[in-house]
Every structure is written in structure tokens, then in C-alpha cells.
Amino acid sequence: MTGSDRPYEIQPPGDGVVVTFAEYVDHVRTPEHDSELDGLVESHQLVICDLSGSRKVTSDWLRFLLRLSVRAKRMGKRVAIVGMKENVKETSDMIGLGGGLDLYSSLEEARTM
């Protein structure tokens, strides 16, 4: 299946809030998306972006994830990226985001690091 209605779903906060991204994250990024995810970084110490089910993330969304991550670091917080697939990582490296994202292989690893 290509694309959900929404690019992500926010799971009820437990040990760090988890944002589960869709299979195809190629949606138009709206100001509402930006403020919703910015708000999560404001209000949580750890925001986990679960990309383990995402086959495609556009360069626009990847850049936005980096922006979130940088913002979190400035506030002494973390945005952890979990389960990024090889082709998504390839795209991320290609557009120069390689070292800027904190990548983890599992939710557990992201929580404990």
C-alpha cells in the first residue's frame, strides 16, 4: 500500500513519546505537522521517531527530522531515529544529513542510550 492519510501517528506517551511514521512518508509537510512535532520536542525529554515501517521518507521530511533533532539537542533533549531502512539511510547520507541524526536499531536501544 502506498501512503496513509497521515505521515505519522503519535503513540500515547510511555517511556519517551513514540512517533510512528507511515510506510511511505511522502506527504506534503504542513505547518500543522511542524508545530505538532515541535511541540513534542518542547514537552518531552525524549522523542522517538520510529521509521522501522517506512520504505520511503522524502528528503524534505528527513531534513525536518534533522531540524527537530538539532532543536532538541540545544534544549538538552533527544530525538532518536529508530529502524531506518538502508535506502532511507542512503538518501539521508546523499543529502548530507548522515552524521546529524541519532540512529538506533530498536526502541529499547533508543530508550536506554
Next chain:
Amino acid sequence: MWQRPDPSGDFFLVLPVQDKHVLVAAVDVAGHRSKAAPSAIYLQGWLRGWIRGLAVSPQLGALAETFLSELKATGMDAAWFFAMLTLDHKTGSMGYQGLSHAFPAPLLIADGRTLEGTRETGPHDVQVPALSHDRVAPPWRLIAASDGLLERLGAGNQARGKQTLLRWQIGSARDEPPSSYLRTEIAPDDDEALMVVTWNGWDETLEFPVADDAQRHRVVRLVRERVKALLGNAQAVAVDEALPEALENVHKHAYGSDGPVIVRFRQEDQRFRVEVADRGRGTAVTEGGGLKVMRHWAGPVDIRRAYPSGTIVSFTFGAQKAGEIE
């Protein structure tokens, strides 16, 4: 077609012949302006009559011989170029035969490559076999320009003018109408005329609002499934990577919000061509991350201006291995 509004001995015709042939004719009657124009009108009628009178499949050589006889009988002098295009409706390709007599050899551009467009005969020799290509796959364009126009483009040098014409017709402005490129207010030194015959052969053309996620996903899915069936899974992944980047560029750079996007595609021999066009500000493609991703997954990306506004981006899946950087 483009021609100066002045009376002229130059004319072009593109005429269907029977059910699968098209005759392309370019004729330049000797002489200038109103002295040559009546002959040009007569010869246009003669060519139409020749086609109407055909009882068998058209033969380019026979046309050339008969046309020369007519010129001789009427005392007219003209340079000419004829091409017979034979269309294959099933594959979208065409067979091509071209023959010219003292008319500047036209350009035949197929899939960005220049093919030899004609074979020129000597003044009295029309028995030379016509130049032919059995199967020219779309997209192709056939460009014929009069000597006067080539001289204008080449500042007095026809060969240089032809190079200018070629650069224009393979460059990013090739879809703009000639009138936006050729200024008619400049006083002509001679008759100036240009004909461009193009065939894109798209399988499908889909237009939708670029900010509509559901439509974007539907179109990406459609292209992916077609590519997967033709080229396999690796190229289907390349579609997932490249096509959304092109759509996002339209959204972000061409319109800054919503606006119409046109996605066209066609299947070729072990390749799949996709074109993404907008009617926006003409800046849908910048040397940013999206273009890098497109090039990485789909190979070379062709970018050109649309008319009257916008940008057209096209790429081909299967032209090279997915993920191979050009």
C-alpha cells in the same frame, strides 16, 4: 510552424496519407516575397492533390520524381524536403524516410540524440535512395528550417545556424513556441521559416493538485506497479525514491503551496519514461536535495522550461542501474 508574416515562397505541410502515413513537406520556391508566393500556393495545392490521387502506398521516390517533373513543366525552381513517416500505432514508434533537394537537411532528434534527418540529392539526381530509419521510438522531433532562418541564426553562416538550432531544440527552451525565440520585428534578409514536428507518445497523462496526498500516492503507486511489472523490484524502489521528490519540488518551489501537476509516462523498450510538469513560477528545480535524490535513483534528469510557464522534469527508469550515480 513559424514563419514571418510577409508573403513568401517558403511553405511547410504535414499531411496524413492513408491510415498510417504522414507526409512532411518543406518547400522553398526560388525568389522572394510576393514574386515567389503564388508558386508556393500552387505547389501546396499540387501536393495535396498528389496525396488525394494515391491509390497505393505512398513512395517517397515516386513523389520526388513527379514533383520534379511538375517543377520542370511549370518552369518553377524550388528547393524541397520530403519525409514520409509511417506510424506504428501499437508501439508508438515510426518508420522514417527523408529526401531533400537543395533544402537544408532537417534535424531528426530522437530521445535526445540526433539522427541523420535526410539525404540530400544533387541538382538532377533524385534516384539516390532516401535516408531511412526503420523504427524511431518516441519522443522524437523533426525540425526543418529554411536557409534564410539558418543564416539568421548563424549570423550569415548556415552551418553555424544549424548548430544554434540544434542547441535550442535539445535544450531547456525547446518547448517554447518559436515566436518567443525568434523575433519577427527584425527586418528579414530572406525568407525565414521553421517547422517542428514532435511526437511524445505518452501512455497516460494525469493531472491533479500537487498538495493532495491521496492523489500523489495513487499516481506514485500506479507508476511503481507499471515499472515493477516491466523492470522488477529494484526499479520500483527507484520510483518510490525519485517520483515523490519531483512532486515535492513542484509543491515547494513551483507554487509554494498547491497547484496543478501533470505526470505523464510511457513504457519503452526495457525502460520507463516519466515526466513531471507544472505551471508554476518556473523554479521547480533547484540544485538541492530533491534533485540529488532523483539523479541518484533514476539517473540523468532532464529539466526544461514549460510554456507559457512552469518547469518540466523527466527521468527514465531502467536507463541505468537503480542507485547508480551518473
